[in-house]
Amino acid sequence: MRRPFADVERGALRLLLSGEKSSAGRPMPDGAQPGPGGWNRFELVFDDLASEVERLRAKGLKFRNDIVRGPGGAQILLEDPSGNLIELFQPAAQH
Template sequence: AFADVTRGALRLLLSGPTSSAGRPMPDGERPGPGGWNRIHLIVEDIAAEVARLRAAGLSFRNEIVTGPGGSQILLVDPSGNLVELFEPAESR
């Protein structure tokens, strides 16, 4: 299940445990109660952003995953916050 809720400039994306957000990471880690809470950044070209960030020394928790809504990848910032880069399907 997935829900996209907006109110004014606020947008909240909610993914259920059987959605793609419930998939484990390549190392086998699974989302805990509350899921993979993260900062969500929308990008126009996810492959280019990943290449740029990797060249700058950042590492990612997984590879790009593509589903009906778009493509996403996760990284951890220097403070330990989970960050998702997301390219909506309509921008491809």
């Protein structure tokens, strides 16, 4: 069985690998599709993603999509001034 996602850690470094069936394989609202290599990006983790997105939007920052929710948590893609993607992520609550 092919998994849509892999998580590898070594010390303080964490590498997340997302396949075509993961949220990273979804098209953007404008129809853009990930190409070879997908949409590589850094991920920043937040406790309150919605508040952070609201704060950054108020400062005029540009997002590629709206918040997407899944079993692992919620995420949104922020574009830096050069067009590079930065994922803002809030993990799902653990029970």
